[in-house]
Amino acid sequence: MAQTERFSAVEIIAAKRNGSVLTDPQIDWVIEAYTRGAVADEQMSALLMAIFLNGMELGEISRWTDAMINSGERMNWSVLSRPTVDKHSTGGVGDKITLPLAPLVAACGAAVPQLSGRGLGHTGGTLDKLESIPGWRASLSNQEMLKVLQDCGAVICAAGDGLAPADKKLYALRDVTATVEAIPLIASSIMSKKIAEGTSALVLDIKTGAGAFMKDPQKAKELAEVMIGLGKRAGVKTLALVTAMDVPLGLTAGNALEVRESVEVLAGGGPPDIVELTILFAQEMLELAGIKGIDPATALKNGKAMDVWRQMIKGQGGDPDAKLPVAKETLIVTAESSGFILGMDAMKVGMAVWRLGAGRTRQGEAVQLAAGIEIHAKPGERIKQGAPLFTLHTDTPEAFVRAQESLVDSVVIGDLPASGKLDRLPLVVERITH
Ligand code: URA
Numbered sequence: 001m002a003q004t005e006r007f008s009a010v011e012i013i014a015a016k017r018n019g020s021v022l023t024d025p026q027i028d029w030v031i032e033a034y035t036r037g038a039v040a041d042e043q044m045s046a047l048l049m050a051i052f053l054n055g056m057e058l059g060e061i062s063r064w065t066d067a068m069i070n071s072g073e074r075m076n077w078s079v080l081s082r083p084t085v086d087k088h089s090t091g092g093v094g095d096k097i098t099l100p101l102a103p104l105v106a107a108c109g110a111a112v113p114q115l116s117g118r119g120l121g122h123t124g125g126t127l128d129k130l131e132s133i134p135g136w137r138a139s140l141s142n143q144e145m146l147k148v149l150q151d152c153g154a155v156i157c158a159a160g161d162g163l164a165p166a167d168k169k170l171y172a173l174r175d176v177t178a179t180v181e182a183i184p185l186i187a188s189s190i191m192s193k194k195i196a197e198g199t200s201a202l203v204l205d206i207k208t209g210a211g212a213f214m215k216d217p218q219k220a221k222e223l224a225e226v227m228i229g230l231g232k233r234a235g236v237k238t239l240a241l242v243t244a245m246d247v248p249l250g251l252t253a254g255n256a257l258e259v260r261e262s263v264e265v266l267a268g269g270g271p272p273d274i275v276e277l278t279i280l281f282a283q284e285m286l287e288l289a290g291i292k293g294i295d296p297a298t299a300l301k302n303g304k305a306m307d308v309w310r311q312m313i314k315g316q317g318g319d320p321d322a323k324l325p326v327a328k329e330t331l332i333v334t335a336e337s338s339g340f341i342l343g344m345d346a347m348k349v350g351m352a353v354w355r356l357g358a359g360r361t362r363q364g365e366a367v368q369l370a371a372g373i374e375i376h377a378k379p380g381e382r383i384k385q386g387a388p389l390f391t392l393h394t395d396t397p398e399a400f401v402r403a404q405e406s407l408v409d410s411v412v413i414g415d416l417p418a419s420g421k422l423d424r425l426p427l428v429v430e431r432i433t434h
Helices: 008-018 022-036 043-053 058-069 098-107 126-130 142-152 165-175 183-196 217-233 256-266 272-287 295-303 304-315 346-357 399-407
Strands: 088-089 112-114 155-160 201-208 237-244 329-334 338-346 372-374 388-394 412-416 428-432
Touching: 008 022, 008 043, 022 043, 022 058, 022 165, 043 183, 058 165, 058 183, 058 217, 058 237, 088 098, 088 112, 088 183, 088 272, 098 112, 098 126, 098 155, 098 256, 098 272, 098 295, 098 304, 112 126, 112 142, 126 155, 126 256, 142 155, 142 304, 155 304, 155 372, 165 183, 183 217, 183 412, 201 217, 201 272, 217 428, 237 272, 256 272, 256 304, 256 372, 272 295, 295 304, 329 399, 346 372, 346 388, 388 399
Parallel strands: 088 201, 112 155, 201 237
Antiparallel strands: 237 428, 329 388, 338 412, 372 388
């Protein structure tokens, strides 16, 4: 017998279309009924567009988030003897911070239960990067996840099907209905998964600039404030750093290339921006977790973080000593003039990396593990005409032409302004605590 529904989807869509605040029972029902299949995709699409256009109050976003959490399981790490803390980045180009950060924070005494995602579009995904390590497995059962956490203090894996299934359906629908970039929808999507993941504390990395979802720093700040509000309402200690994504992070973008660079950081080297952000986020995470008197910079230098990395990779079936995949073909792109590099457009570099095969156009597609870009000079450095600027890596050399098209005008070379300062965002734009 057909279930009698408490509400009508059409009435809820009309209410949001007319700018009304949705009630708690309306929100609970629409999320539950959509997950169950009783609200159709076309109805949810209309509701998402109405939310995109008319927004939501914090109370509505909080209830929407709770309803998404309640669509699945909520993990619990109370058996662990260490405090749990996690980091989430809204995504960027060359953003491999999670890779050195999770083992570093574990080496300093916290437990990091990190459920990560895959890349979509021009931004890379942590799981795609780690899958370039031979044998490494992203899918773990809850028992396996607990064992790796207990043994190493950190685990990085895919969210299981049981975690916030409403978000899985909603995210796929937003992706094809031009409703991704709405603050209530981004905030509830990310926070529902992070709260359901069961972490006690969370540091958010909200990227801003050309290569980020939130290109405008003011919008990035707004997103951070909403996400912090959601975290705190759910009892998760949450703070955010708004950080620069105008220029790619580090000197590599692409899966295996980024793993190589992360291992350099764990070995005490690596590019200064990656090292600085990794240490900064580790300090914030440790403070939020209540761990005092431990300097993450030391744990990075003395090899303790590397030990945890190796153990964590092995714990998930990977071989930390195995050779990483290498692309079949490479192509060097050189500087067209001499001078200082004044700017490098993260979006254009990210698009080129994606066109080389490192990213996917549809969920579920395979990515090339070895594809990507090495960057030989960054903004602020002097370069000579004809000197290497980028090395492009791919297994499909026909991709070079389209990748090079993306790189046109990606780098500005000229004279340094009289102030000697580049017109770019500081690495940390703002620290937000409420
Ligand atoms: N990542 C998510 O998980 N959800 C969003 O809406 C955006 C980024």
